[in-house]
Amino acid sequence: MKNYFDEYVERRGTDSRKWSKVGMEEMAEYIDDESIPLWVADMDFKAPKIVIEKLKERALEGVFGYNIPDNSYYESIRYWNEKRKGFFVESNWVISTTGVVPALNFAIKAYTEKGDGVIIQSPVYPPFKNSIVNNGREVLDSRLIFDGETYHMNFEDLEEKAKNPKTKLMIMCSPHNPVGRVWTKEELEKVADICVKNKVILVADEIHSDLILFNNKFTTIGNISEEILNSSIICTSPSKTFNLAGLRVANIIIPNEKLREKFLNEIIEIGEKPIPNLFGAVGVEAAYSQEGEEWLEELIKYLEENFKIFKEFIEKNIPEIKICKLEGTYLPWIDFRGYNLVLRDLKNKLEKDAKLVVDNGEIFGNIGAGFVRINIACHRSILMETLKRLEKTFKRK
Numbered sequence: 596m597k598n599y600f601d602e603y604v605e606r607r608g609t610d611s612r613k614w615s616k617v618g619m620e621e622m623a624e625y626i627d628d629e630s631i632p633l634w635v636a637d638m639d640f641k642a643p644k645i646v647i648e649k650l651k652e653r654a655l656e657g658v659f660g661y662n663i664p665d666n667s668y669y670e671s672i673r674y675w676n677e678k679r680k681g682f683f684v685e686s687n688w689v690i691s692t693t694g695v696v697p698a699l700n701f702a703i704k705a706y707t708e709k710g711d712g713v714i715i716q717s718p719v720y721p722p723f724k725n726s727i728v729n730n731g732r733e734v735l736d737s738r739l740i741f742d743g744e745t746y747h748m749n750f751e752d753l754e755e756k757a758k759n760p761k762t763k764l765m766i767m768c769s770p771h772n773p774v775g776r777v778w779t780k781e782e783l784e785k786v787a788d789i790c791v792k793n794k795v796i797l798v799a800d801e802i803h804s805d806l807i808l809f810n811n812k813f814t815t816i817g818n819i820s821e822e823i824l825n826s827s828i829i830c831t832s833p834s835k836t837f838n839l840a841g842l843r844v845a846n847i848i849i850p851n852e853k854l855r856e857k858f859l860n861e862i863i864e865i866g867e868k869p870i871p872n873l874f875g876a877v878g879v880e881a882a883y884s885q886e887g888e889e890w891l892e893e894l895i896k897y898l899e900e901n902f903k904i905f906k907e908f909i910e911k912n913i914p915e916i917k918i919c920k921l922e923g924t925y926l927p928w929i930d931f932r933g934y935n936l937v938l939r940d941l942k943n944k945l946e947k948d949a950k951l952v953v954d955n956g957e958i959f960g961n962i963g964a965g966f967v968r969i970n971i972a973c974h975r976s977i978l979m980e981t982l983k984r985l986e987k988t989f990k991r992k
Contacts, residue, residue, distance in 0.1 A: 599890075600640055600897040603974045613637040622954060625946040631981055632952045636772070636926060638838040638972035642882075643890035646837060649881035650874060662873040664691075668880055672846055675883035676831075679805060682817045688850050690858060691871040693843045695802050695830045699726045699766060702828050705857040706796045707732055707763045714756050714765040714795070716748065717960030718928075720772045723800075724960070727766075735762060738962050739774065745920040746774040750785050757793040765790055766798045769816065770807070770923035773959050773968040777811040777922040780819070787816065787823035796854070798828045802845075803924045805836040805891060808899050811922040817848065825851050828858065833882045835924075836891060838972075844875030898925050901971045901978055908982045913989050925972035928956075932965035934989070941965070949988040951981060 612618035613632045620626060622634045641647070669686035676682040692698045699722060707713060709731040715723045717736050727734045737753045739746040756762060767786060770777045778786075790797045799816040807813045817824050832845035849855040862869050871879065881887065905927065906918045917930035931941055938957060945951050945967070956963030971978060 599644075600894065601975070602641070603976065604639055604641060606639060611637075613639075619952045623946045623952040624942065626952065627950065629950045630946075630952050631950060631977060631984075633970045633973070633981060634952050634954045634968075636835060636924075636970060637840060638925065638970075639974055639977070640838060640894070640972065642837050642839060642878075643887050645884060645886040645890075646839070646878055646881040649877050653874065653877045659873060662876060663870055664876045668871070668876050671880045671883040672831075676815075676848075678888070680813065680815045680818070682815045684817075684848055685850070688848050688855070690847045690849060690855065690862070690869045691875075692845050692847055692862070692869070693872075694834070694840075695800055695832055695845045695847075696722045696726065698828075698830050698845060698847045699723065699798065699800070700730065701858055701861040702766075702796075702798050703727060703730045703732060703764065705861045706854070710761070711764070712756070712759055712762040714753070714762060716753075716767065716771075718773060718956065718963035718966070719768055719959055720800070721958050723766050723768070732764075733761065735759070736960065738960075739771075743917075745922075746771070746776055748778075748782060748786070750789070753786070754789050754793075757789050757795050762793065762795055764796050764798060766800065767816070768800050770801075770803045770813065772803060772924055773926055773954070773956075773963070773966075774928050775919060775921040775924050775926065777807055777813055780812075780814045783814055783816055783819050787819045791820075791822045791826065794826075796826050796828070797823060798830065800830045802830060802832050802835050804831070806895070806898070806925060807923045808895060808902065808921060813923065817850075826854070827851075828854065833879055837878075837882045837887065839875075839878050839882065842872070842875040842878045844871045844879060846871075846879070898972060901925075901973075901975065902927065904975070904978060905971055905982065909985070912982075912986050915991065916985070916989060926968050926970055929967050929969055930965065931967060931989075936965075938964065941967075944988055949984040951984060 606614040613635050673684050676684045712733045712735045713727045714735045735756045829848040834840040909916050915933040919928040954968040956966030
């Protein structure tokens with residue numbers, strides 16, 4: 596299986612958003628043929644063989660009419676959640692969407708009115724804030740606290756914001772993107788208590804929940820308490836775990852019937868149906884299997900080794916760059932503040948000198964200034980070339 600991840604996959608010229616010039620221009624101003632894309636959360640590995648085989652089988656049937664998933668689709672979701680997270684999911688709790696970001700927008704429209712407050716915790720995935728602003732709601736930012744190595748929630752501030760009568764919703768990233776935290780059960784219990792006590796509905800984006808590194812323990816919000824389970828929207832998808840973003844499928848778990856109906860109404864209102872597309876459904880069933888799990892276990896080993904190599908090289912050769920603790924995801928959060936560079940100068944050094952396309956920290960909120968997010972879900976040769984370029988560009992003589 597190890598050789599599976601050691602295979603170099605050439606993605607240039609394959610309509611890859613990550614690797615195409617058009618795609619990289621979303622993040623970078625200076626791009627040429629030598630630029631290495633380390634930005635969007637998209638891995639450079641082939642999907643599990645079982646996924647490829649099942650998609651081929653379906654394609655060879657040759658008929659691509661309207662589809663509707665049968666019980667095996669929901670059974671695969673139930674199996675995966677029970678096996679990986681110890682979380683029991685009823686079939687009727689699951690609503691399929693084309694992605695987690697559309698689901699965030701549906702939730703904001705379903706559970707809040709214009710002018711209502713929605714809590715986020717920056718630095719955080721940009722669509723959280725964008726979805727709130729674009730729908731005419733107020734962003735209530737309970738910023739995470741950085742201790743020099745990792746991040747923690749500010750529970751005093753979170754409670755203060757939740758008490759605001761205008762606050763109706765909280766969007767939580769678990770595991771957290773971009774800071775790489777896997778929240779402990781105790782931290783999640785505090786969040787749950789605050790939300791339940793103040794009647795704040797919780798949207799938990801758990802899209803990275805299968806990518807847990809170094810024996811850290813992930814706890815789904817669904818296993819915290821009956822009270823928070825009854826007021827939560829849990830966003831899941833195989834897209835990050837198995838690199839299936841192009842299949843456009845997410846599964847939103849909503850146990851509360853009234854909340855589920857409100858969410859469904861938002862989907863129906865725009866003329867959509869709450870079911871996965873033809874190939875998305877095949878991908879989910881194939882990935883959420885024993886074969887998919889075996890592939891995932893090997894992937895995690897490869898990612899852990901990539902991070903160890905990355906961290907050890909930086910600490911030894913470019914100590915001015917600080918690496919935040921990575922508990923989950925494949926997206927290390929890197930601190931360049933030791934160079935005292937403004938955004939323009941940092942971008943120039945990364946994009947023009949090192950020829951690396953990364954996610955600049957400020958897109959995750961002002962608190963991210965001086966940081967960058969780097970994608971290490973790549974072939975090891977790409978990782979080593981990245982490190983060589985960082986050393987050449989940033990090592991102080």
